Each structure stands twice: as C-alpha cells, then as structure tokens.
Amino acid sequence: MKLATKIVHAGLVTDRTTGAISTPIYQTATFRHPELGRSTGYDYSRTQNPTRQAVEEAIAVLEEGHAGFAFSSGMAAITAILMLYRPGDHLIITEDCYGGTYRILDKLFSQFGLTATFVDTGNLEDVRQSIQPATKAILLETPTNPLMKIADIRAITSIARKYSSHPIHTIVDNTFLSPYFQQPLALGADIVVHSGSKYLAGHNDVICGLAVAKDPALCEKIGFIQNATGAILGPQDSWLLLRGLKTLAVRSRQHEKNALSVAEWLTTHPSVNKVYYPGLADHPGKKIQDAQASGYGGMLSFVINHPLLPGEILRKVKVLQFAESLGGVESLITFPAIQTHADIPADIRERLGISDCLLRLSVGIEDVEDIITDLAQALA
Numbered sequence: 001m002k003l004a005t006k007i008v009h010a011g012l013v014t015d016r017t018t019g020a021i022s023t024p025i026y027q028t029a030t031f032r033h034p035e036l037g038r039s040t041g042y043d044y045s046r047t048q049n050p051t052r053q054a055v056e057e058a059i060a061v062l063e064e065g066h067a068g069f070a071f072s073s074g075m076a077a078i079t080a081i082l083m084l085y086r087p088g089d090h091l092i093i094t095e096d097c098y099g100g101t102y103r104i105l106d107k108l109f110s111q112f113g114l115t116a117t118f119v120d121t122g123n124l125e126d127v128r129q130s131i132q133p134a135t136k137a138i139l140l141e142t143p144t145n146p147l148m149k150i151a152d153i154r155a156i157t158s159i160a161r162k163y164s165s166h167p168i169h170t171i172v173d174n175t176f177l178s179p180y181f182q183q184p185l186a187l188g189a190d191i192v193v194h195s196g197s198k199y200l201a202g203h204n205d206v207i208c209g210l211a212v213a214k215d216p217a218l219c220e221k222i223g224f225i226q227n228a229t230g231a232i233l234g235p236q237d238s239w240l241l242l243r244g245l246k247t248l249a250v251r252s253r254q255h256e257k258n259a260l261s262v263a264e265w266l267t268t269h270p271s272v273n274k275v276y277y278p279g280l281a282d283h284p285g286k287k288i289q290d291a292q293a294s295g296y297g298g299m300l301s302f303v304i305n306h307p308l309l310p311g312e313i314l315r316k317v318k319v320l321q322f323a324e325s326l327g328g329v330e331s332l333i334t335f336p337a338i339q340t341h342a343d344i345p346a347d348i349r350e351r352l353g354i355s356d357c358l359l360r361l362s363v364g365i366e367d368v369e370d371i372i373t374d375l376a377q378a379l380a
C-alpha cells in the first residue's frame, strides 16, 4: 500500500454495529467487565481507550514502529521518553532544539540527575566526541528548529552503535517533517517523538503528542510510563488528531510547494540577508536531506537586515498570523528569540544564530500568491 493510502486508512476502527466510517469517540472513563476475571480488553481510559488506540495504531503504521503512544502534548511525549533514563545518565541533544525541550532538560530533568550536552548534530565529529560512558541517548531534531540544519540520521545511529559498549538510543523529534517526508525508524532510529499539534493534526486546533518505538521491549517500557504517569490524549482530541491525519499527504505536498516558492522569493528580497530552507539548492544539508527524506516540508526561517524590522513585519502581516506554532493549514510567522526559544539563554541564542533579526515561517496551504503579497507589503 502506498503511503498516501496508508495515511487515509491507518487506525480506522469500523464500528461493528453501525459500520461508521469515522472512528467513534469513546467518551468513557471506564468499561464494564462481563464477569470476574474477564475484560473486554479495555478497563480504564488512562490505560487504554479505543479512540486513542486508533490513533496510536495509525502513528505506529506510518512511522513503521512496533507500537505508538498518544499523549496530551508533544512535551508530555518527550517527558515520557526522558523518563526511560535514570539519574547519572547522559544525553546528547541538538543544540538548536525546540526551546521547550531545552527547558525541560535544563530546568527539570537536571533536578533528577540527567545530564545533557547540546551539540550541533549536523556535525558528526561533535556528536561522536560528546559520547561519554554514561551516554544513553541522542535526541535529534532534523531539520532543526529554527535554523533548519540537517542531521544525518543513518550516520548518527551508526555512531550510537559503534562508539559505545552499551546501547545508545537514537531518538528523533520528527515534528517538522512528519512521516509523510521522513521515517526515522526506517533509517535506524529507535524512537520517534512528535508534537502532533503541528503537521499530524494539521489545523491548529488541538494539542497532542506521540511517541513510536521499534523494539517491543522498549515499547513496553513506554507503555508502562504512559499509564503510570497518565498524560494521555483524551478521546475527543484523539479523534481530532485522527481526522486531521487523514489529509496529511495532500496538506504536506501543498505546504512544501508553497514553502519552496516563498523561500525562493525571499532569497531575492533586498531586506533579507539569509533564508534557511533545506529545499534551496545552496542549503548545506540538502544532499543529506535528499538521501534520508522524500521532501523538505513547509518550515523556513529568514534573517532580515535590520533589528527593528521584525516588530514592523509582525504588526503589518495580514494573511500570515503572528502566532507561536507551526504545521497547520494557516501560515504562521514566529519570532523565535522572544517566543519559541526564549528559554535558551541569550548568549547561546546569539552564538547559534537565533538572533533578533530571525523570523520563522510555517508556510500554510493558502494560495501562495497571497502569502508572498502579504510578505511583500510587510517587508516594504
């Protein structure tokens, strides 16, 4: 079955009584047992709920994993995965990762004895040199957020296997590309996490998170953490995610087509110093991107040539919405230094290039002429 077909059909639960095509919303906290010692397979909705199960099966199919897990947010999914590790364990993380991932490691998991080294995961030598005897996982974003750097997933998984006597998990936050463009488990990664609030749900109307793993034993541990800690996705939000997911293929193609046109247009603009988009011919990661993904997605960032311009642009945009998120049908423009990446200390932000002149665009599926006309008037 081709990917676009799988996307439409994955996780579909046909109601046996009615034949409903849309998976029913099982809005129930608990399930009646037929008799002592027997269960319908469902006991209590924190542990499992049929609507959530449909979305979990769908993401497992699309990411080619053994099992999927749906959480109340992307950060809840990341938290559950970080709970696989113990005090004294060390993790290697992409340095320009989502600010919330940086924050939870820096401010929360550090209290429980997890240590982290933030590196440019696009630089394999830096990754290799950061491995310590206590390293248990490498958590990657590729493309990175917001600088769109590309990490070589295959090469990193082989470093994780080769340079350590114990298993080092490779975890990929696949939020920016979704399984439509990139399937990290097929490239050798062990775990995939998502903010499902973005491309998977796709309509800026639900907060959700997902995790998928390949190894059954690892899946069992993640399932235990999900049930024990309880940050599960409710049935209504599971249904919204399932509904959004069905159009992932068509939306993704349009996001990418629009993003490429916008990126090319921005490169010609006199107020724009730099455009970060992995689909541009001169992007340094393009070759790796072409080898590990089937496309470039709908995210791009650009640097303008004056620090006063971001405020001006954010005030003037009309089609683009000045808002903090990505991956929905509406185009959103974000100011990473004060929004998504505010928790990364200013000196680190400056060193990474997350400057006061950097804007991030989540290119939506509107008519691209309207997006470009809006940017043109805002930049004028």
Ligand SMILES: Cc1ncc(COP(=O)(O)O)c(C=O)c1O
Pocket: 073, 074, 075, 076, 098, 100, 141, 145, 173, 175, 176, 194, 195, 196, 197, 207, 208, 209, 325
């Ligand atoms: C790459 C990435 N990972 C994780 C998250 C966290 O997801 P959520 O907002 O659903 O908790 C985000 C949110 O913006 C993100 O961009």
